[in-house]
Amino acid sequence: MSTTLPSGTIQRTMDGGRPLRRASDRFAAPLPARRATDVPPVRHSVSLVIPAHNEARNVPWVFEQIPPSIDEVLLVDGASDDATVRMAAHCLPSVRVVQQTGIGKGDALRAGFEAATCDYVVMMDADGSMWPGEIPHYVHFLDNGFDFVKGSRFIAGGGSLDLTPVRSLGNLALLTVVNRIYHATLTDLCYGFCAFRRSFLDELDPHAPGFEIEAELIAHALRLGLRIAEVPSLELPRRSGRSHLHAVSDGRRVLRTLLAERPNGRHSAAAGAGKR
Numbered sequence: 484m485s486t487t488l489p490s491g492t493i494q495r496t497m498d499g500g501r502p503l504r505r506a507s508d509r510f511a512a513p514l515p516a517r518r519a520t521d522v523p524p525v526r527h528s529v530s531l532v533i534p535a536h537n538e539a540r541n542v543p544w545v546f547e548q549i550p551p552s553i554d555e556v557l558l559v560d561g562a563s564d565d566a567t568v569r570m571a572a573h574c575l576p577s578v579r580v581v582q583q584t585g586i587g588k589g590d591a592l593r594a595g596f597e598a599a600t601c602d603y604v605v606m607m608d609a610d611g612s613m614w615p616g617e618i619p620h621y622v623h624f625l626d627n628g629f630d631f632v633k634g635s636r637f638i639a640g641g642g643s644l645d646l647t648p649v650r651s652l653g654n655l656a657l658l659t660v661v662n663r664i665y666h667a668t669l670t671d672l673c674y675g676f677c678a679f680r681r682s683f684l685d686e687l688d689p690h691a692p693g694f695e696i697e698a699e700l701i702a703h704a705l706r707l708g709l710r711i712a713e714v715p716s717l718e719l720p721r722r723s724g725r726s727h728l729h730a731v732s733d734g735r736r737v738l739r740t741l742l743a744e745r746p747n748g749r750h751s752a753a754a755g756a757g758k759r
Contacts, residue, residue, distance in 0.1 A: 527602035527622075527625070527626065529555070532595030532596060533559065533609045535563065537564065539570045541610050541722045544722055555600060556575055557598055561591050562583065579598065588694050592606055599681060617676070625680060630711070633701060633712075635716060637670040638671075641671075642717050660741050660742075669701070669713065673697065673734075679700075679709075687703045694733045695733065702745070
């Protein structure tokens with residue numbers, strides 16, 4: 484049977500009178516009435532921190548991919564001697580450029596974190612190995628109760644087009660260490676695509692100078708008992724230039740950081756004493 488709607492469209496029904504809902508149906512189902520106690524979801528602002536050193540050829544692609552939902556983009560320039568800063572300003576006139584006063588990726592990220600003003604902070608690289616289009620996934624988990632969100636190349640939907648056997652083996656070994664120390668079940672460690680609530684910045688207390696800051700942040704988040712989520716992420720090859728990462732030496736620094744930052748370790752004990 485069928486009934487004629489006021490608009491002239493036909494709504495087909497089954498024998499019991501229930502409408503048949505198909506993709507081709509042109510009528511809209513009525514929306515449920517809003518209750519008096521319902522409130523619209525709160526939108527949290529997002530700062531994107533991007534450390535860069537001589538990345539002028541990679542910045543355009545990265546900046547073109549940044550979602551419009553990002554409220555603030557901070558480029559932390561590590562004394563680049565190419566057109567990194569000018570290129571960033573050309574691609575995104577609203578970009579905030581923070582001049583790094585020290586050296587190392589850790590120092591650059593700390594400078595960006597301190598300058599960030601939004602509710603959430605997202606950190607990613609400027610070399611094009613991380614796709615900014617994934618950022619909404621990180622924000623989604625922060626919006627739904629998590630405190631620290633990290634990308635993983637080793638869960639369904641993730642992967643890497645740039646991971647060498649040496650880096651893969653080193654990441655697995657360091658991941659085993661952190662999971663044993665903190666009784667965790669993480670699937671990736673040495674990957675710097677992360678996001679967190681800025682309100683936890685003081686407690687996260689990043690102080691590592693180099694690439695090991697990524698593992699340090701995760702170790703501190705685990706030690707604090709923060710709610711951590713992993714989201715799938717695809718690591719892309721660096722678009723241009725040479726990587727600043729040195730797998731063996733940086734891997735050793737990450738290991739030293741994990742051991743020093745473990746519960747009752749040298750650094751964690753000192754930090755605890757200083758907060759009493």
